[in-house]
Amino acid sequence: MSARRKSDSNRRQPAAGKHQERTPQPGPSKQPGARNKSTRQTVSKSAPKKGSRNATTAAEGGTTKKTRKSPTLSVEFIVATAIGLADRGGIHALSMRNLATELRVEAMSLYHHIPSRERLLDLMVDEVFGELGTPATDAQISWQEWLSVQSNRMRKVLLDHPWAVGLLDSRKNPGPATLQYQNHRLGRLRQAGFSMDLAAHTVAIQDSFVYGFVVQELALPFEGAVDIEQLQGFQDAMQAGDYPYLSEMVASVVSQRGYSFAREFEYGLKLIIEGLEMRFRN
Known part of the structure; x- marks a missing residue:
């Protein structure tokens, strides 16, 4: 009986050291500010490299998406x-x-x-009429000189903007520059003593001459002074002698050194002014 109690007592006693508190083993001491390995790995994955685009963007609080900057529209x-x-x-x-x-x-x-596109064309045409605007010195010259200067300016502007030739008088909604230009032309002639009827004839003739000349000038197969080689096709087509007057013009006029179709502009303008002078005197 006593042996059995002793055996039970032995089973209830814990094994030596089984539930004893573990004493922590001394490890390597941490240096001030040191991080463990997992922290360093997290930082290295999330932090952008210094000087990179992401780093700059992150520092500025922006996004990494690259966008194309559009101009400010007006x-x-x-x-x-x-x-x-x-x-x-x-x-x-x-x-x-x-x-x-x-x-x-x-x-x-x-x-x-x-x-709309139509409204855009209105604005473009009005801008071209603004380029045709007359300077203040117009009032200080004769109407003949004014008409010559203005016609040459028209030709230059239309050669700069060939698309405008067929649009200048086509708009149903003229802008302020258009109206100012047309009003100034009529006023300049009226102040010179033209009747309103003769002034209206004059601006119509001026427009027809300048517009038509520019259209023809733009369509020519050569620019500026004519080179003899550029006329070879015409000469070949007239070899049979069936076009004697054309052959004469090519030989005596067009093929001459320094010939340019532009000379016809000044000659035609002179004829117009001479005709207007006759009408004005009468």
Whole structure:
């Protein structure tokens, strides 16, 4: 009996050291500010490299998405860009979509400033009439000299903007520069003593002559002084002698050194002024 109690007592005693508190083993001492390995790994993965685009963006609180900066749109800027596009590619190259591409914006952005292509053409034409504007010195010269200077200015501007030739008088909604230009021309002639009827004839003749000459000048297969080699095709076509007067003109006029079709502009303008002088005196 006593042996059994002793056996039970032995089972209830814990094994030596089984539930004893573990004494922590001394480890390597931490240096001030040191981080453990997992922390260093996390930092190395999340922090951008110094000097990188992400680092700069993160420092500025921005995003890493690269965006294309669009220009600030205004009616004046849109019209100027449209004129440049038409000067390079012609009026048929001008669409709201092509213009938007040129401006690096969405096409719908243009309609917030200009409601339609037709309205855009109105504004472009008015800008060209602004270039035709007359300087203050016009009042200090004779009407003959004024008409010559103004006609030459018209020709130069239209050669700079060939697309405008067929549009200048086509707009149903003229702008202020258009109206000012037309009013100034009539006023300049009226102040010189022209009747309103003769002044109206004069501006109509001036427009017809300058517009028509520019159209013909732009269509010629050569520019400036004519080179004899450029006339070879004409000469070959007239070898049979069936066109004696054309052959004479080519031989005695066009093939002469320094000939340029531009000379016909000054000659035609002189004839117009001489005819107007006769009408004005009568």
